[in-house]
Every structure is written in structure tokens, then in C-alpha cells.
Amino acid sequence: MSIASVTSQQSAAQAAQAAAQSAATAQSTASTASSSSSSSSANPLVSLSSNFNDFLNMLLTQLQNQDPTDPMNTDQFTSELVQFTSVEQQINTNNSLSKLLQLTQGEELLQSSQMVGKTVLVNSNQLPLQNGQATLQFTAPAAEPVAIAIYNSAGQQVNTVTLNATAGTNTWTWNGTDANGNTVPDGAYTVSVYGGAQGATPTALTFAVEGTVTGVSAQNGTVNIEMGSASTSMSNVEQVLSQ
Secondary structure, eight states, X not given: OOHHHHHHHHHHHHHHHHHXXXXXXXXXXXXXXXXXXXXXXXXXXXXXXXXXXXXXXXXXXXXXXXXXXXXXXXXXXXXXXXXXXXXXXXXXXXXXXXXXXXXXXXXXXXXXXXXXXXXXXXXXSEEXXXXXXXXXXXXXXXXXXXXXXXXXXXXXXXXXXXXXXXXXXXXXXXXXXXXXXXXXXXXEEEEEEEEOOTTSOOEEOOEEEEEEOOEEEEETTEEEEEXXXXXXXXXXXXXXXXX
């Protein structure tokens, strides 16, 4: 057997071995990516980190199994390195932003805690009934009849009140009773306010609810204030009525 023949067989064997290794590596990478996809889909940063690791594995595999007599094109290799660096920088940026948001949220939570015990005016349809009393403010375009409907957490109508409003800002206080005069428990109730002259189509009126802040909490990156059982974003606070 000639040297050329032996060399040819060795090259073929090496190529087959490299192809097998590449296929095994690709299969392993695909299996790993598949098993982690469900856990990372809910977290973009985890998904990005997974893609970063997959890209690194593929790049290393490509370098390990490239043909020495026909190496990767320099431009192609540079382009892949640029992509590699871009993904790495994006992950670092996201980590830094997450830490910054945590610090900002912590500071906002601390500042919001100073509102505990104060009465606030909030842009919300959740009417907090506290100590058997709840108050809201609504704006009427003219002197007209206004209907205020109150619903419990199950969506059942608890009470409906009709009153004659004046043009501008009006204040109404609920004594915590249902349509039969029975006292209902404290909690968060949904409220709607409609106005309109008799015989005209009712029109929803702008309103805000009052409540005493009993606590603050942070959920999903948002700082919320609690008014008994009612909870709303700090950004919905329109005015602090008592100091």
C-alpha cells in the first residue's frame, strides 16, 4: 500500500471522526437547549444567557473541528466574534439595569412608606371601605342626577345611590350599607358613577376614591399602596389629603 493511500485513509478516518464528534456535540447542544427552553421562556434574561452559551459552544466546536488545510475565513470568524461580544455586552447591560431597577424600587418603597396613615385621593375604581365608611369625588359637567353603583368582589351589586350633583367637583360618602340597609364588611368594592339628565343616555363620569394608606408593597417592579383590602399603583395617587 502506498504512502498516499495510507494518508488518504487516515484523512478520511479523521474526517469521519470529526463529523461524528460534531454531530454528537450538536445533538447534545440541541437537547440542552430543548430541555431549558420551557424554564427560560418566562425570563428573557435567562433565555439570552442560554443563547449566549449555545453560541459559545457552537463557536468552540466549529474551531475544534475545522479542517486545518481549509481554515475558517477570517472575515467570517471576525463577524462571529463580533456577534459573540454583542450578546455578552447585552447580558451585562441587562444585569446592570436589573440591579439599578432594584435600587430604584427600594428607594421608592422607602419613600412610599412615609404615606402610611395618611388619606390619599386615588385614580381607581376600587372603593376602599374602611371602618364602615368610604368616600369618592366625581366631576359633573352640569347640575344633574347622578347614579353611583357599588359591587362586591363577586361582581354582585351591593347598593345603588341616586343624588343630585352640582356642576364641578362633588364629594359623596358611603356609610357601608347595602340596598336593604344592612352593614357590609370592610373591604375593596368596585364602583361606577354615571350622570345625565332624566331621559338622556347615562354618561360615565370621572371620579377618584379616597382612602387611608395602611401599607406599601412591591410587586412585579411596581410599588403599590394598600388601603385596607384595596391595592393600587403608587402612580395612581393624585393627591395627599392629610399630612
